[in-house]
Amino acid sequence: MPTSSHDAGDGVPSISASSVVANAVCGHHLLKIVGYSRTKEVPNGERIDSSPFQLGGRTWRVRYYPNGKNSEHIDYISLFLRLDDTVAEAEAVNAQAKFSLLDQHGNPVPPYIQRTLTNNYAVNISWGYGIREVHQKGGVGEIRASQGRFLHCQGRRRYAGVVPRAGDAIHRGDLLTSKAGVDVEFLVGGETFSAHRYVLAARSPVFRAEFFGSMKEGTTTEAIRIDDIEAHVFSALLTFMYSDALPDMKQQEEYDMAQHLLVAADRYGLERLKLICEYKLSNHIYRSTVAAILTLAERHHCHGLKKACLAFLGSSANLNAFMESEGFEFLTKSCPGLVKDLLLSKVVAC
CATH class of the missing domain: 2.60.210.10 (Apoptosis, Tumor Necrosis Factor Receptor Associated Protein 2; Chain A)
Incomplete structure (x- = not known):
């Protein structure tokens, strides 16, 4: 089998090495958009x-x-x-x-x-x-x-309610991974998750009330059971609460996860996560998805996401196709008030 070494004559192979260094130039240009x-x-x-x-x-x-x-x-x-x-x-x-x-x-x-x-x-x-x-x-x-x-x-550009990831979030993420000092457990979908009460309370007003406010259930060490969230969604929720970031996902996974996380974020008062989910879902608005996304936006008071859906349906072609789909029937049953608004906008457009 050929090798990269050769015999120097005394039975001892000599070894050589080389490196390829690619130069990379980095810099930046600032463009201000005034007005x-x-x-x-x-x-x-x-x-x-x-x-x-x-x-x-x-x-x-x-x-x-x-x-x-x-x-x-x-x-x-x-x-x-x-x-x-x-x-x-x-x-x-x-x-x-x-x-x-x-x-x-x-x-x-x-x-x-x-x-x-x-x-x-x-x-x-x-x-x-x-x-x-x-x-x-x-x-x-x-x-x-x-x-x-x-x-x-x-x-x-200004984006209401969203702030960049804080440096201390990286350290909180390490804390979750190491499980050092955990003092609360959750049982979700047959899986057990360990966490820190003070971290969750600092991030969520709902957890704060549950652990330290009038909603607290004493000092029981039993795992808290959560039945209406899937395990992989709760895992992503905990990851965000500690690290201020979400795991990498493929496009379809992102769409599915964003729907579930938006509901969880609204439930636990995580406004930044809710806005991130709104943005991710806004990039998945199609004729086949607009009914589900619009319903989520209405139920969880996502005004920006609702506006994006209505803008999509502002196109006569999109609106007509939507009104002939099963999604329109679903929306009629789940959010009749929205259907009235859509029909009014169609009349005005005509």
Whole structure:
């Protein structure tokens, strides 16, 4: 079998090694969007370009589409990074981009973070994302970009009620994993979960009342039984309460989990998690899902998510198709008041 060593002549093989080091250039560009509401007057498909900027020896621009890049993204804003140079034939300009909207304090908003795959900008000179608008309140924008190993783009918009992940959340996550000092157990779906009363009480007003308020059930050491939440959902709920983050999920898993977590977040008074679930569900609004999502939004007072669903049904084609589906019949039984609003909007549209 061949090897990478060779005999030096005295029976002892010599070994050599080498390294490949790839240079990566990182940086950022800030783009402020002043008077955001006025930019919404720009028609769908039309853009506003940033000034050109230099990164990694290349010239770049950020492209901002206030009402989406095409008709499929009319309910979105779109952010694209574009290579503004002429590239020699067979030359590659590989880069990765990250887009995130910032809150009014300049901090990233976790639900509004998108990262692209590595793209060869010599072939595809523009690459980006459409970001659905949920709970936005105008404001000033900033976009950052860098070239090389990754391109880092960040935009600022106000997102009500969402704050970035705190540094101490990482340490709380370690505490949950280690189970050091746990003092409460939950029995959920046949599985047992251990936790810390003070952590849960600090995060949830419901747990606080249950453990230390008028709802407390004494100092029993028996496991608390929860029958209306599935075990994997409760596990994700605990993870979020400790670490301020959710586990990575595939697209369909994310849709299913977001529905269950939204209900749990509303039950335990976790407003930030509730807003994150609203955002995730807003990216899954289709003709086949809008009835279920709209029902959730109505039952759990998710005004931004409800608005996103109604905007989707504002299209005559979507509304007509929806009214002929089983989802419409389901909504008629579960939320008759919503159906009345939809029918009124259809009459007005006609």
